[in-house]
Amino acid sequence: MNAMLREMKRTAKRCWLRCRPHALILMYHRVADLESDPQLLAVSPKHFAEHLQVIRNTYHPLHLTELVQALSSHQMPRRGIVMTFDDGYVDNLYNATPLLKQFHIPATVFVTAGLIGQSQELWWDELERLLLLPGVFSKELSLRIQGQYYVKKLGQFREYRQDDYIKYCSWNILSADEPTVRHTIYRELHNRLRQLLPAERDNILRDIGKQIEQGRNWRESYRMMREEELRTLCARNLCEVGAHTMTHPALSMMSQLEQMNEIQQSKSSLERIIEKPVTNFSYPYGGRDDYTPETIEILRQCGFLSACSTLLDVVFPYADCFQLPRLVVRNWSGEIFARQLAEWF
Numbered sequence: 001m002n003a004m005l006r007e008m009k010r011t012a013k014r015c016w017l018r019c020r021p022h023a024l025i026l027m028y029h030r031v032a033d034l035e036s037d038p039q040l041l042a043v044s045p046k047h048f049a050e051h052l053q054v055i056r057n058t059y060h061p062l063h064l065t066e067l068v069q070a071l072s073s074h075q076m077p078r079r080g081i082v083m084t085f086d087d088g089y090v091d092n093l094y095n096a097t098p099l100l101k102q103f104h105i106p107a108t109v110f111v112t113a114g115l116i117g118q119s120q121e122l123w124w125d126e127l128e129r130l131l132l133l134p135g136v137f138s139k140e141l142s143l144r145i146q147g148q149y150y151v152k153k154l155g156q157f158r159e160y161r162q163d164d165y166i167k168y169c170s171w172n173i174l175s176a177d178e179p180t181v182r183h184t185i186y187r188e189l190h191n192r193l194r195q196l197l198p199a200e201r202d203n204i205l206r207d208i209g210k211q212i213e214q215g216r217n218w219r220e221s222y223r224m225m226r227e228e229e230l231r232t233l234c235a236r237n238l239c240e241v242g243a244h245t246m247t248h249p250a251l252s253m254m255s256q257l258e259q260m261n262e263i264q265q266s267k268s269s270l271e272r273i274i275e276k277p278v279t280n281f282s283y284p285y286g287g288r289d290d291y292t293p294e295t296i297e298i299l300r301q302c303g304f305l306s307a308c309s310t311l312l313d314v315v316f317p318y319a320d321c322f323q324l325p326r327l328v329v330r331n332w333s334g335e336i337f338a339r340q341l342a343e344w345f
């Protein structure tokens with residue numbers, strides 16, 4: 001009975017979707033072959049090329065800016081697909097752009113402007129590097145988070161060897177359990193750090209780093225794009241740049257003044273670098289609790305025309321341009337990607 005009901009609902013949804021023009025915004029982060037990807041952020045170059053082939057064959061790819069213009073004139077293209085990338089990873093230029101050019105498919109890259117030109121990794125990559133890559137902690141892990149002690153005994157995993165890393169590198173946040181205490185700590189700290197202001201979050205990461213005997217350097221392939229790379233990225237107008245704050249906070253935790261600084265500074269520093277207006281924004285983390293009505297008001301005041309969330313839906317003609325929904329894309333084969341997209345059209 002339940003199965004029948006589900007099928008009826010699915011059929012009703014398909015009919016509803018078929019009779020109204022709409023578009024779908026896709027959300028990527030990285031195009032790279034990664035051994036370990038606990039946050040499931042990377043799509044392999046092979047799969048990414050397959051995704052682009054599906055889009056080219058079946059859909060109507062367009063720039064986010066074009067979609068926003070279409071929304072304001074209430075003229076939605078049929079089967080429209082918009083590609084977006086969050087954060088500004090360097091592989092967006094070296095791995096994704098050549099393929100986007102090959103298939104002539106535009107994309108918008110939302111850049112965390114405070115990390116441009118830095119070797120530093122984004123905080124969730126840093127957490128992975130410290131905990132889930134081979135290394136040795138001097139003793140048990142001991143931190144102070146928001147005035148409270150966080151102390152964990154590491155036992156046999158005080159030292160994490162290369163063979164441990166190989167054994168567990170396919171683990172990710174969707175896995176039901178944690179194979180070692182390091183994975184438990186990673187999951188717990190990820191949840192805690194996401195809710196902290198950037199300065200405190202970075203202090204804790206530094207503190208973890210100090211407790212490791214055999215440190216590791218930042219990974220070159222995990223850095224964000226540099227200034228000249230951003231200019232190259234958007235040189236031919238196939239890719240456009242959007243803002244994604246300076247330090248990747250959940251904006252809802254910040255005062256209005258702090259939000260204004262994060263938003264305004266990211267816009268002006270990106271515009272200075274690329275010498276073009278930056279009018280699209282994406283909320284860090286992008287959930288309904290990660291921004292507030294004040295955030296939207298600040299975006300309008302700063303001159304943005306749109307903002308992408310991670311709410312899951314298609315974009316209908318009267319969609320709110322400051323809460324555009326997106327579909328998070330995983331490392332799916334072309335076949336699975338095609339099936340996922342077909343669900344929405």
Ligand SMILES: [Zn+2]
Pocket residue numbers: 086087244248283284285
């Ligand atoms: Zn982000």
